[in-house]
Amino acid sequence: MLSETPRTRHRRIKENGRTDPADLVAVLAAGLVAHLGIVIDGHPMVVPTVYGYDEDHIFLHGSVASRSLLLEKEVCVTVTVMDGLVLARSVFEHGVNYRSAMIYGAPRRVTEPAEILHGLRLLSEHSAPGQWDYVRQPSKKELAATRLLALPLTEASVKISDGFPSDGDGPDAALGLWAGRLPMVTTWGTPEADPLLAAGIEPPAHIAGRSGSNAHPAAPAVRIAGQETGTA
Amino acid sequence: MLSETPRTRHRRIKENGRTDPADLVAVLAAGLVAHLGIVIDGHPMVVPTVYGYDEDHIFLHGSVASRSLLLEKEVCVTVTVMDGLVLARSVFEHGVNYRSAMIYGAPRRVTEPAEILHGLRLLSEHSAPGQWDYVRQPSKKELAATRLLALPLTEASVKISDGFPSDGDGPDAALGLWAGRLPMVTTWGTPEADPLLAAGIEPPAHIAGRSGSNAHPAAPAVRIAGQETGTA
Numbered sequence: 417m418l419s420e421t422p423r424t425r426h427r428r429i430k431e432n433g434r435t436d437p438a439d440l441v442a443v444l445a446a447g448l449v450a451h452l453g454i455v456i457d458g459h460p461m462v463v464p465t466v467y468g469y470d471e472d473h474i475f476l477h478g479s480v481a482s483r484s485l486l487l488e489k490e491v492c493v494t495v496t497v498m499d500g501l502v503l504a505r506s507v508f509e510h511g512v513n514y515r516s517a518m519i520y521g522a523p524r525r526v527t528e529p530a531e532i533l534h535g536l537r538l539l540s541e542h543s544a545p546g547q548w549d550y551v552r553q554p555s556k557k558e559l560a561a562t563r564l565l566a567l568p569l570t571e572a573s574v575k576i577s578d579g580f581p582s583d584g585d586g587p588d589a590a591l592g593l594w595a596g597r598l599p600m601v602t603t604w605g606t607p608e609a610d611p612l613l614a615a616g617i618e619p620p621a622h623i624a625g626r627s628g629s630n631a632h633p634a635a636p637a638v639r640i641a642g643q644e645t646g647t648a
Numbered sequence: 649m650l651s652e653t654p655r656t657r658h659r660r661i662k663e664n665g666r667t668d669p670a671d672l673v674a675v676l677a678a679g680l681v682a683h684l685g686i687v688i689d690g691h692p693m694v695v696p697t698v699y700g701y702d703e704d705h706i707f708l709h710g711s712v713a714s715r716s717l718l719l720e721k722e723v724c725v726t727v728t729v730m731d732g733l734v735l736a737r738s739v740f741e742h743g744v745n746y747r748s749a750m751i752y753g754a755p756r757r758v759t760e761p762a763e764i765l766h767g768l769r770l771l772s773e774h775s776a777p778g779q780w781d782y783v784r785q786p787s788k789k790e791l792a793a794t795r796l797l798a799l800p801l802t803e804a805s806v807k808i809s810d811g812f813p814s815d816g817d818g819p820d821a822a823l824g825l826w827a828g829r830l831p832m833v834t835t836w837g838t839p840e841a842d843p844l845l846a847a848g849i850e851p852p853a854h855i856a857g858r859s860g861s862n863a864h865p866a867a868p869a870v871r872i873a874g875q876e877t878g879t880a
Contacts, residue, residue, distance in 0.1 A: 449730050449746070451683035453694035462685035462694055462726040464748050494694040498681050500837070503855060506784040507772050508794075514681070516696050540739050544830075552738040552820055562740075584844025588784055594851045596841040598776075600863050605732070605831035612816025619826045623735060631832050 437471075439574040443517040444469045446632045447495035448543055452476060454491050467495070468538030473566040474519055475526075475535040493519045493567060497632045500599035504581035505588035513579065513597060519572040523565035535564045546622025602631040669703075671806040675749040676701045678864045679727035680775055684708060686723050699727070700770030705798040706751055707758075707767040725751045725799060729864045732831035736813035737820035745811065745829060751804040755797035767796045778854025834863040 450467040453460060468475040474493060495517045502511040526532050533554075540548045554562070581595045604626040607619040618624070682699040685692060700707040706725055727749045734743040758764050765786075772780045786794070813827045836858040839851040850856075 449728055449744075451685075451694050451696075451726060451728070453683075453685040453692035453724075455687050455690065455692050458687065459722050459752070460685035460687050460692055460724045462683050462724045462750065464683075464726060464728040464746065466744055490691050492685075492692045492694045494683060494696060496681055496683070496696040498834075501776055503776060503779060503839075504783065506786070506790075507768065507780060508786050508790040510772065510776060510779065510783075512681075512698055512775070514696065518694065520691070536739065540742065543744070544733055544735060544742060547735060547742065548739060551736065551742075551825055552823060554738070554740050558738075558740040580840075580842045580844075584842045589844065589846070591784060592846070592849060593783055594839075594841070594849045594855065595845055596839055596851070598839050598855060598858065599837035600834055601837055602832055602834040605833055607735075607826075607828055607830050608812075609826070609828040610812045610816045612812070612821065613827060614821070614824070617824060617826045619828070623826065623830060626830065 436574070437569070439576065440517050440519075440569060440572050441469070441471070442634075443495055443497065443515045443574055443576070444474065446497045446515060446634065447517075448631065449495070450474070450476065451494045451496070452491055453494065454489055466539060466543050467493070468535060468540070468542045469569070470534075470538055471569075473535075473568055475539050476523065476565045476567070477536065477539055478563055479561065490520070490522045491567065495519075498600060499578060499632075500597050502577075502579065502581050502597050503595055505583045505586075505591050505593045505595050509581050509583045509588075511577070511581075513577050513599075514575070515577075516575045517572060518574075519567055519569060521567050521571050523567040526564040526566050529559070531566075532559060532562075532564050535566060536562070544623075546620070550620060550622065604629055604631050668806070669801070671808065672749050672751075672801060672804050673701070673703070674866075675727055675729065675747045675806055675808070676706065678729045678747060678866065679749075680863060681727070682706070682708065683726045683728070684723060685726065686721055698771060698775050699725070700767060700772070700774045701801070702766075702770055703801075705767075705800055707771050708755065708797045708799070709768065709771055710795055711793065722752070722754045723799065727751075730832060731810060731864075732829050734809075734811065734813055734829050735827055737815045737818075737823050737825045737827050741813050741815045741820075743809070743813075745809050745831075746807070747809075748807045749804060750806075751799055751801060753799050753803050755799040758796040758798050761791070763798075764791060764794075764796050767798060768794070776855075778852070782852060782854065836861055836863055 449464050452463045452465050465476055497515040499513040502513060504510050526535055537548050580597055606627050607623050681696050684695045684697050697708055729747040731745040736742050758767055769780050812829055838859050839855050
């Protein structure tokens, strides 16, 4: 089989036509875990990690000792939100509804102190909004032990699927089977206090207020190429 | 920076001591989406995909046209279940509770018809239990359009984190801030009928009965290295 170059690869992916920056940001807003793909000694490695983002970059962080945060290497960062199952009238037509973003590029190590704080704050606030200002912020020593990478959002593709089975008007419809979709929803639970917490300290509103809310909400601005969403 | 060989890499990962096969199978049982990492022309690519598994293999499938299912290439397949946030008294001590498995190796393309059906059935039943026997099974033509890969579960590592913040007995405890964990739970919703479905066809029990249940349940056999789970 002929190997393809990165450029033909990305062109092909872009033909899916879901590279509107608003779609990308909406997926990043909805997700919580990124899967960082790197090549080490010719071998692929995929590491789950939290992330932050702004309009121009996705930020990843880790220990300075982490091999998965080596510098100047091309990476692929994939963020996926699973929204449910598409249950068809045949095994072959089954599928998944999901939102996914793949971002390619060589991340830059952030070294300027103000940008490090900017990126770490975005990282922290994305998964735990309100905590940056509530808890103790990083010390000089902690900052020195943290590696922060910024990957530009310039080369990316987005796939969003939120449909029903496609065999409703095909011959399998005559089987008389139920078909549709089974949604899944990820919800924040009730805060559980650290067993070492002193008595009388209640969770602040920015934590307690998340209970019962959707952890992967659909952003109102999501534009779905080719089909409608259930929420837009 | 010295590049490491795959063997030193894997040795280092195994030192985490969470390579009990029962842990691996428990993570595969709890997860629904795998992130498949491959190297194409020297560049990493990470693709989300569903999977099935048995005691010896994880199975991945896709279109025969898919570049991410090229043969004989080494891959890394990572399955991650996010269980919640660890909210500490400082930004630096924040973290995530999760269950994750990374499987390395060169997948084998399954070509023997009985094994293809075995693998596809495992794939289908893992995310949609009961559907294989309820819906129409794959035709010869559909099987020919499907590529099935089997990756042995021989080289893998598992990471499971389910703890509380570690700063409860450190100097930051004096800050008097709330700390603990914020769990997240993914639940199956209510089946939504295909708009093209004929009237009077109700979802069968194996679909309707999932509503409200945890989509990433902790397997009773999960053994957590180093700490206790909330469920075991």
